[in-house]
Amino acid sequence: MNKFKKSVAAISLAALSITGVSACSGSVKTVGGLTSKIENCVITFDIGGTSTAEVNFELYLNYAPATIEHFKYLAGKGYYDGTIVSNAAESYFVEFGDYTADEKGDYVSKYGDAENGYYKYITESYAKGKTVGENRAAYRGDLLSLCGEFSGNGIYLGKNKKSNPLSLTGALVLKREKDGDDADNRNSARGGVAITLSSGGYYNSSNDFAVFGKVKDTADTDNVKKLVENNLKDGDGNSYYYYAYxxxxxxxxxxxxxxxxxxxxxxxxxxxxxxxxxxxxxxxxxxxxxxKSDYMLLIPRTQIKVVSIKFSK
Structure with a gap:
């Protein structure tokens, strides 16, 4: 069962930027002394059937290669299409990829969906032989969850064994469970994804999560705001929750x-x-x-869902 952090207010976000980054020629960037190839990713969201928001990211292919392969594989299969923004936290994050919604608005888990769910694509056959880090098995156990590709899980970058240098400000992160500091929690990521707005709350350390992308510029920051601004509470100031326990x-x-x-x-x-x-x-x-506040998902009052995820060099 996935776990979530309780939150009680709408998001207000200052402009996000990548700090300490120097651009190299072509599609390569260096952050914190570590160079990575870059690939572009655009996620399009539908907001209540009345408007859309596009958020552009740069994926850092060398910082979390197994995580990006996992994300791109699921996206290429259409796994994320129609999934809803199912949780949000003030100034911290929005999450998608775990649920769709039926005609009544009730949440439907992607982990029991036989037609377009996680286990239609992430199978024992697909996972066999895939590795992460220093030849560690990429997928674990019956849940076929992904090994956590971050320094807090013993996975480092380069000969000098550095941590992933990407911060959680304006980041694309693979969601995982975090109710204990053990292997089961560190290696529990499946289909859920978070756009983290800052370091804090549930996503409080880039050493404990697989950070694999960053928003491109201020315009994309503004579009992240559209996903939740004025959508988390109704006109009377009421907040709405889905209890996932x-x-x-x-x-x-x-x-x-x-x-x-x-x-x-x-x-x-x-x-x-x-x-x-x-x-x-x-x-x-x-x-x-x-x-069990981690299970209280703050629901956007206006349904927000993924329309598409596309990649380009």
């Missing part, structure tokens, strides 16, 4: 609303948030929300 919590389902006073309401079958959780009977549920 288990289905049918206390027969209330997985969707909840939190108002400006901090009161929780559950969504009924008709789609209205009327079941108050302020009664004593639900104190245990609110306590569970607090203890």
């Amino acid at each position: 288990e289905s049918g919590i206390n027969d209330l389902g997985n969707y909840f609303m939190k108002d400006e006073e901090g009161n929780y309401f559950a969504r009924t079958a008709s789609g209205e948030y009327t079941v108050s959780l302020e009664d004593d009977a639900y104190e245990d549920l609110k306590k569970e929300f607090s203890e």
